[in-house]
Amino acid sequence: MKASLKGRYDIDKSSAAATVVVKAGDVRLRASLTDATVVKGPSLNGLALAVEKPGFFIIDYNVPKKDVRFQFMNTIRVAEKPLNLTYIxxxxxxxxxxxxxxxFDSANKVSANHVVGSGNCKLKYTYVHQGVTTYEPSYDLAKNSWDFAMSRRVYGDDVFRASYQTGSKALGLEWSGNSKLNGSFKISASLNLAEELKMPKxxxxSTWDFEM
Structure with a gap:
């Protein structure tokens, strides 16, 4: 059994979430809850249950909304290259x-995302330079706009990432890392350059994982 605790802090509000995963053979059973589940007494708010077989399927059930989400994964080979497919x-x-x-190889990958019936399709090319720096240009066909992202490993396993969306003129910066002693963390800042100059958001x- 594995458990994780996650805390999120920003200017507007703070939140917390917890997840418990139990292995049952090849299948994992997962229960997730947020601070809304326990604030003002136990409730079903923020509670989600899931059944997962890694690499094959995930079935999520949102308890308060009574909503089910299906996700199926498969990998086929095209010209001896792996093509990973996901249906949600x-x-x-x-x-x-x-x-x-x-x-294509450890340094080059092309991906696509399409919402059925919407005409929306996003294409992205990922290039990893010397296993350290990653470049990710992407194109949104529905918005006819480009997005750009670049990330680089620093200080060992820490990652610094910068992104820019040309359509909304949104600039984002992110620093994330992982430690066996202190758990994982992510610090991010975002700024919309189309609006009047404001303080970035x-x-x-922080996330802590536990073996139970």
Whole structure:
């Protein structure tokens, strides 16, 4: 059994969440809850249950909304290259999403995301330079706009990431890391360059994992 605790802190509000995962053979059973589940007495708010077989399927059930989300994964080979396919369907909003990524080698990957019936499709190319720096240009066909992201490993396992969305003119910066002693963390800042000059939105997250 594994458990994790996650805290999120930003200027507007703070939140917390917890997850417990139990292995049952090849299948994992997962229960997740947020601070809304326990604030003002126990309730079903923020409670979610899931059944998962890694690499094959995930079935999520949102208890308060009584909504089911299905996710199925498979990998086929195209010209001896792995093509990872994912099918996601949310019953509540009747929304179906298709994901695909073709891995050419350890440094090059092309991926696509499409929401069925919306005409929305996003294409992304990922290039990893010397295993340290990652470049990710992407194109949104529906918005006819480009997004750019670059991340680089620093101080061992820490990652610094910068992103820019040309359509909304949103600039984002993120620093994340993982430690066996202190858990994982993520500090991010975002700024919309299209608006009048304001203070960037800051957010910090911490996650601790436990073996039970």
């Amino acid at each position: 369907h949310s019953r509540g909003d009747n929304r179906t999403m298709l994901d695909g990524s073709l891995v 800051l957010c910090a997250e």
